[in-house]
Amino acid sequence: MAAFSSRGLKRRAMDFYAQLRAMPTPLAGGGKTYMAMIKSLCMMGLAAEAEEALRVMLSLGYQPDAFQFGLVAKCYGKAGQLAEMERVIASMSDAGIRLGTGAANIVLSCYSACREHGKMLAWLKKMRKLRVTPTTKGYNFVLNSCPTVVSMARELDPSLPLSAAQLVRKLKSASPWPAEAEVVQELLAASSVLTKAMVWSETEVKLNLHGFSITSAYVLMLQWVDALKVDRTLPLEVSVVCGVGKHSDVRGEPKVRELAQEVLSRTGSPLRLSARNKGRLVAKRDRVKHWLATEWTSMVPEESTDQSTNSSDQQQCLPNLLRKLGQFFSSFVPVSR
DSSP: OHHHHHTTOHHHHHHHHHHHHHSOSSOTTTHHHHHHHHHHHHHTTOHHHHHHHHHHHHHTTOOOOHHHHHHHHHHHHHTTOHHHHHHHHHHHHHTTOOOOHHHHHHHHHHHHHHTOHHHHHHHHHHHHHTTOOOOHHHHHHHHHTOHHHHHHHHHOOTTOOOSHHHHHHHHHHHOSSTTHHHHHHHHHHOOHHHHHHEEEOSSEEEEEOTTOOHHHHHHHHHHHHHHHHHOOOOOSEEEEEOOOSTTSSSTTOOHHHHHHHHHHHHTTOOOEEOSSOTTEEEEEHHHHHHHHTSOOOOSSOGGGTTSOHHHHHHHHHHHHHHHHHHHHHHTTSOOOO
8 A cells, every 4th residue: 555655556555445444453563554554545645534544543552653643734734724734733742742843844834835824923932832943944934935025035126124123124014914024023033943054163153054945045144144243252264155056946056145145245244255165155254243343224225115117127237237247257266265
């Protein structure tokens, strides 16, 4: 059954499922048999049947783990049946299983797919109460479901917020989604993702953007700059590792690197491409300290963003052209570390 369901051969898999159901319980193989059955049913999108197999497993005294509950919850969530998904997650505590990051990410991914910002906000608050910290995956799920932030990170227009506080203010005033600003604010309050992505040593402080979507990388960079401003005891070197586009949708197009260069350049950052590693932006401590001591705002005031499209295009044309030329020549001209 597992072999056929994993290859999309639903009819053959269901033939074996019918044979299993005709056998007397408990089935040979014990809990492992039911685990394989639950996984197979979820692969075929049969959430109700998988939940029934989970109930039978529990009634026979076998102890499923969080993975089985997560499979069933995700199957319901992918079908848009959020109430059923929430019920399965809630039943984990009845089985004596503590909520972990895996189950928390499943809930976030389901709410993200349906853009249920209100429910996502309540879930993030519950995670904070239970001390379940968001992971990189959860961070991506939440921010990729925020259409206003996604649009900002992709378009990079002149009014792009250049600090976390500016971002929240703009979302509160401009987002058509009522809970979007609160969701982002709640996510910003949890520093676990930034802590894991930021590596401190005696010689270097490094922000690693591997694994983050373009939208998540943008928001994480705003958090990172705020953290640097608070802690001025910097090591000799400051860097941002953003890759060269090996994992981009189009291989070799470093979208995250382009975003990082654009956002940092607008703030007057001294970080530049390393001569040794084209996927790394780097600068020395003294220059970074001077940069952090300055204040920067968006290129265009927020109240001016309602200008005509033609005016906006004219404002963007020259900076975009200069940025592209700089990225082109940076691959040929060595930049000092």
